[in-house]
Amino acid sequence: MRAAVTDASGFVVAEVPDPAPGPGELVLRVAANGICGSDLSMAPFLPAGTIMGHEFAGEVVAVGPDDPDVEHCFRPGDTAAAMPVIGCHRCRACLTGDLARCTSARTLGLGVLPGALAEFVVVGAHESVPLDGVDTADGALVEPLAVGLHAVTRAAVRPGDRALVLGAGPVGLAVLHWLSRGVATEVVCSDPSPGRRTAALDVGASSVCTPDDLTGHVGPGFDLVIECVGKPGMIAAAVDAVTSSGRVVVAGVCLGDDTFMPVAGVVKETTMHFVSYYTRDEFVTAAAELRKGAIGSSALVSEIVGFEEVDRVFAELSTPNNHRKVLISPAVTSVG
Numbered sequence: 001m002r003a004a005v006t007d008a009s010g011f012v013v014a015e016v017p018d019p020a021p022g023p024g025e026l027v028l029r030v031a032a033n034g035i036c037g038s039d040l041s042m043a044p045f046l047p048a049g050t051i052m053g054h055e056f057a058g059e060v061v062a063v064g065p066d067d068p069d070v071e072h073c074f075r076p077g078d079t080a081a082a083m084p085v086i087g088c089h090r091c092r093a094c095l096t097g098d099l100a101r102c103t104s105a106r107t108l109g110l111g112v113l114p115g116a117l118a119e120f121v122v123v124g125a126h127e128s129v130p131l132d133g134v135d136t137a138d139g140a141l142v143e144p145l146a147v148g149l150h151a152v153t154r155a156a157v158r159p160g161d162r163a164l165v166l167g168a169g170p171v172g173l174a175v176l177h178w179l180s181r182g183v184a185t186e187v188v189c190s191d192p193s194p195g196r197r198t199a200a201l202d203v204g205a206s207s208v209c210t211p212d213d214l215t216g217h218v219g220p221g222f223d224l225v226i227e228c229v230g231k232p233g234m235i236a237a238a239v240d241a242v243t244s245s246g247r248v249v250v251a252g253v254c255l256g257d258d259t260f261m262p263v264a265g266v267v268k269e270t271t272m273h274f275v276s277y278y279t280r281d282e283f284v285t286a287a288a289e290l291r292k293g294a295i296g297s298s299a300l301v302s303e304i305v306g307f308e309e310v311d312r313v314f315a316e317l318s319t320p321n322n323h324r325k326v327l328i329s330p331a332v333t334s335v336g
Contacts (some may be wrong), residue, residue, distance in 0.1 A: 031136030053115030054084030057139025148174025180204025195322025
């Protein structure tokens with residue numbers, strides 16, 4: 001099969017062996033795979049030959065052997081989205097649906113198991129959900145929507161809350177979608193990109209502003225601030241913007257050192273949560289949101305390209321840009 005694999009200069013398109021499913025596993029023919037901020041951060045640190053990609057959906061083409069439970073749930077021809085992790089299915093984390101915390105978890109697309117920047121990918125059947133009635137390319141949005149839902153769930157939004165989202169990238173847009181469907185009175189988004197501010201309004205923000213203009217929107221402070229940028233200085237910005245006894249949720253993935261003044265949070269008695277991944281129930285809820293047409297690629301996707309464009313896409317997304325979500329599809333052939 002063809003895959004986009006890492007090499008010393010970025011990515012190359014290569015022929016690699018077709019995968020085969022083991023017990024409890026499926027092989028999906030990948031329809032699309034989304035690129036996210038954690039991909040951009042991790043790519044330089046992964047060994048050559050890694051197949052990245054952890055936001056994806058596709059068609060079931062093979063079911064693992066000797067597992068009647070799997071055969072009952074999925075058959076070739078079904079469409080599915082899969083969590084990018086395979087758990088042990090025995091520990092407390094797995095039994096409560098928090099598979100990412102399984103101490104034996106095997107992740108997809110981050111150097112452990114091959115990901116979905118390929119024509120086919122092996123996934124866990126237990127970690128997969130059906131996508132009946134959903135375009136399989138749109139199914140690649142289940143994962144980022146689940147990330148946003150997890151952040152909003154942890155935020156414990158209350159009726160009348162004023163909420164601020166820092167960053168209107170893919171995670172920020174997912175957060176805005178869920179906030180707009182909840183009980184917050186006002187949902188403001190700050191982002192330097194004009195295109196992304198427009199996207200924020202499209203998915204339900206009450207108003208938008210640039211980081212330079214944020215001070216004029218803070219007023220007495222926001223009850224809730226969700227940080228979705230993952231750059232140094234953003235936690236300090238969140239603490240500055242939150243009101244007394246407010247909550248800060250950090251969803252941005254920052255791989256560099258960051259500092260802020262703890263006294264600001266102490267004086268305000270700020271509650272702060274750091275979040276990542278999501279539960280299986282949240283993944284299922286995100287899939288249901290797509291099935292009922294509440295959100296989709298028209299609002300969240302700015303471009304769908306083929307393997308040959310992976311290098312360009314990673315370069316563009318690593319600098320200031322107006323992109324929403326970019327999907328890589330094996331079915332798309334670049335011209336030229």
